[in-house]
Amino acid sequence: MRQTMPVRLGAAEDTLIAQLKSVGADATAERITVAGLPTRRVESYHYTDLKTLLRSIPPLAQAANEASAPALRVPGAYQLMIANGVIQSASTAPAGVIVGKAAGGVLTTRDDVLVHLNGAFARESLTLTLENSVDPVIQIDRRSEGEAAHVADSLKVFVADGASAVILETFSGSDAAHVGNHATYMVLGKNAVVTHITIDLSPRSASHFASNEYHVGEGAKLRTLVIHAGAGLARTQLFPRYEGAGAHGDITGLNLVVDGQHADITMDASHAVPHTSSQPLFKSVARGRGKAVVQGKLVVARDAQKTDAKFMHQGLMLSDEAEILSKPELEIYADDVVCGHGSTCGKLDEDSMFYLTSRGIPKDQAETMLVRGFIEELVDPIEDEALAEALHGIVDGWLLGK
Amino acid sequence: MTTPILEIRNLHARIEEREILKGVNLTIPAGQVHAVMGRNGSGKSTLSYVLAGKEDYEVTEGEILLNGENILEMEPAERAVAGIFLAFQYPIEIPGVATMTFLKAAMNAQRKARGEGELSTPDFMRAVKEAGAQLNIDADMLKRPLNVGFSGGEKKRAEILQMALLKPTLCVLDETDSGLDIDALQVVSKGVNALRADNRSMLVITHYQRLLNHIVPDVVHVFSDGRIVESGDKDLALQLEAKGYADFDGAAA
Numbered sequence: 134m135r136q137t138m139p140v141r142l143g144a145a146e147d148t149l150i151a152q153l154k155s156v157g158a159d160a161t162a163e164r165i166t167v168a169g170l171p172t173r174r175v176e177s178y179h180y181t182d183l184k185t186l187l188r189s190i191p192p193l194a195q196a197a198n199e200a201s202a203p204a205l206r207v208p209g210a211y212q213l214m215i216a217n218g219v220i221q222s223a224s225t226a227p228a229g230v231i232v233g234k235a236a237g238g239v240l241t242t243r244d245d246v247l248v249h250l251n252g253a254f255a256r257e258s259l260t261l262t263l264e265n266s267v268d269p270v271i272q273i274d275r276r277s278e279g280e281a282a283h284v285a286d287s288l289k290v291f292v293a294d295g296a297s298a299v300i301l302e303t304f305s306g307s308d309a310a311h312v313g314n315h316a317t318y319m320v321l322g323k324n325a326v327v328t329h330i331t332i333d334l335s336p337r338s339a340s341h342f343a344s345n346e347y348h349v350g351e352g353a354k355l356r357t358l359v360i361h362a363g364a365g366l367a368r369t370q371l372f373p374r375y376e377g378a379g380a381h382g383d384i385t386g387l388n389l390v391v392d393g394q395h396a397d398i399t400m401d402a403s404h405a406v407p408h409t410s411s412q413p414l415f416k417s418v419a420r421g422r423g424k425a426v427v428q429g430k431l432v433v434a435r436d437a438q439k440t441d442a443k444f445m446h447q448g449l450m451l452s453d454e455a456e457i458l459s460k461p462e463l464e465i466y467a468d469d470v471v472c473g474h475g476s477t478c479g480k481l482d483e484d485s486m487f488y489l490t491s492r493g494i495p496k497d498q499a500e501t502m503l504v505r506g507f508i509e510e511l512v513d514p515i516e517d518e519a520l521a522e523a524l525h526g527i528v529d530g531w532l533l534g535k
Numbered sequence: 536m537t538t539p540i541l542e543i544r545n546l547h548a549r550i551e552e553r554e555i556l557k558g559v560n561l562t563i564p565a566g567q568v569h570a571v572m573g574r575n576g577s578g579k580s581t582l583s584y585v586l587a588g589k590e591d592y593e594v595t596e597g598e599i600l601l602n603g604e605n606i607l608e609m610e611p612a613e614r615a616v617a618g619i620f621l622a623f624q625y626p627i628e629i630p631g632v633a634t635m636t637f638l639k640a641a642m643n644a645q646r647k648a649r650g651e652g653e654l655s656t657p658d659f660m661r662a663v664k665e666a667g668a669q670l671n672i673d674a675d676m677l678k679r680p681l682n683v684g685f686s687g688g689e690k691k692r693a694e695i696l697q698m699a700l701l702k703p704t705l706c707v708l709d710e711t712d713s714g715l716d717i718d719a720l721q722v723v724s725k726g727v728n729a730l731r732a733d734n735r736s737m738l739v740i741t742h743y744q745r746l747l748n749h750i751v752p753d754v755v756h757v758f759s760d761g762r763i764v765e766s767g768d769k770d771l772a773l774q775l776e777a778k779g780y781a782d783f784d785g786a787a788a
């Protein structure tokens with residue numbers, strides 16, 4: 134008779150199990166009791182061993198009674214806030230935007246611990262229905278405030294046929310060892326055009342987890358930009374699903390890590406029907422002993438002929454001790470597709486440094502220019518000028534060591 | 536006697552254990568244009584890189600004096616501030632950095648290092664527009680990333696634009712004529728000639744005599760196997776063109 138050895142549970146897992154039981158999520162509690170947090174032996178967590186990296190979990194968040202300064206303001210943006218999982222009342226929405234609330238989380242169940250935990254802990258979801266094209270940038274300001282807290286929150290966005298919008302999510306809060314678990318579920322109707330930017334600006338003491346699920350309809354165009362520039366431990370999971378002919382995704386992301394930071398972008402994309410395309414492009418810049426991970430999986434369904442998808446990850450190492458890791462995966466069940474992957478990793482180009490410094494530009498400034506240039510390909514497609522400027526500000530802030 | 540702008544004394548330099556410069560001696564007084572001509576592989580670009588301070592090269596012997604001051608211990612950026620400008624044979628492409636942004640950064644960095652204030656945006660724009668007009672460089676080109684996708688002619692014109700804006704005391708032009716058609720060559724030469732001045736010297740490196748019809752040098756040096764083997768007036772370039780290098784450096788053509 135085969136006996137499964139129970140895994141040894143750590144403090145973080147014990148707390149999670151107790152918290153799950155306190156909200157009645159017994160099934161999820163049971164999963165963690167049996168399997169523990171994922172280790173490097175779990176394929177999708179190979180480079181982000183949560184059992185090792187996540188040592189403790191703070192108490193479940195209470196409603197916040199104070200707020201830190203906003204991490205990012207974009208002039209002209211329409212703002213909504215979720216603080217410690219609670220949706221705050223908002224100013225009047227722009228025309229065509231319906232703001233609402235729903236009970237519970239939003240993500241489709243899948244075999245992933247972060248998804249399960251969000252489903253268990255998110256009490257309410259902010260819902261946005263965009264009935265037609267929305268001009269101002271819509272910013273969801275997601276906060277973890279007060280004493281260290283385990284925060285789960287959730288957002289659902291429905292973009293109507295033919296509508297277009299730019300949606301910005303920022304994650305920030307008080308300087309405490311928060312653990313944030315955030316979910317976004319987005320549906321793009323026929324020919325909808327959406328830019329979705331998520332920026333982690335949490336304090337270094339925090340751990341930031343986000344899972345973004347996208348359903349991209351016929352002829353719809355999705356552009357994403359994930360930026361990790363805050364938490365000591367960050368992982369954003371991207372689950373785009375291309376569900377109608379002509380659906381396209383420019384899935385992009387950027388890890389900015391310094392000594393002691395660990396940032397992970399993991400994409401699991403599904404091309405479900407014929408004639409869809411995607412261009413996932415990720416970049417990582419690492420300093421000190423910073424560690425950046427990008428995993429990209431492209432799953433092409435059996436009848437998803439004419440899928441055109443290419444995953445790319447480019448790394449820039451600013452120190453010898455930095456680590457930049459790439460894991461592309463192709464799972465292709467159709468035969469008439471163009472799919473590929475590539476990754477590059479290198480240091481700053483010496484000839485480029487010499488060229489810039491030979492013009493009198495000091496070394497550190499030349500380095501900053503080259504890194505900014507390396508990243509520009511991701512910011513350049515953002516058309517809203519105020520937003521692009523805010524993004525440049527974040528990159529520059531990181532480069533100048535803020 | 537006034538101090539020459541450039542004085543190179545017995546310069547030896549190597550890269551990866553291989554000696555390329557084998558005792559270069561060269562003096563350029565203020566206001567003069569000197570040409571260095573030599574075969575491919577003779578070490579001309581190496582000389583230009585060593586002047587500009589590229590790290591890959593190790594200077595094992597000799598001195599480089601700029602306005603009487605030894606610059607060998609200076610970083611490339613310090614040399615630029617001291618007045619050296621190298622127009623690259625192959626200008627480097629810098630993706631994601633707009634040419635305009637780069638020009639402003641370079642001008643302001645040099646001003647700052649000299650203790651001058653930053654240029655105001657209108658002053659900067661005016662300077663760029665004026666210098667650009669002479670070189671047929673328009674605003675569109677300046678918005679593009681530095682040298683990325685520039686044609687050969689555009690790259691060389693952009694180099695001369697930088698030179699015009701940075702106002703160096705020593706201009707080193709490495710094969711500025713390579714890759715240029717006759718029209719582009721005229722535009723570039725005109726730009727260079729406009730920068731000739733009493734307090735500025737130029738070192739014009741070229742493989743062909745052609746460029747020297749447009750930028751007429753005061754002195755021509757023949758470069759061979761890492762040193763200067765012959766010097767003369769501008770007619771020396773014509774002799775070289777007629778007879779080939781073999782007569783001068785003794786090596787088989």
Ligand SMILES: Nc1ncnc2c1ncn2[C@@H]1O[C@H](COP(=O)(O)OP(=O)(O)O)[C@@H](O)[C@H]1O
Pocket residue numbers: 550551553555573574575576577578579580581582591
């Ligand atoms: N990075 C390098 N490593 C080794 N040898 C080099 C390097 N760069 C140039 N050289 C060698 O130095 C010599 C001189 O090159 P260069 O200065 O480019 O000559 P020129 O400009 O006169 O054509 C050549 O033989 C070339 O192969």
Ligand SMILES: [Mg+2]
Pocket residue numbers: 579580581624709710
């Ligand atoms: Mg050369």
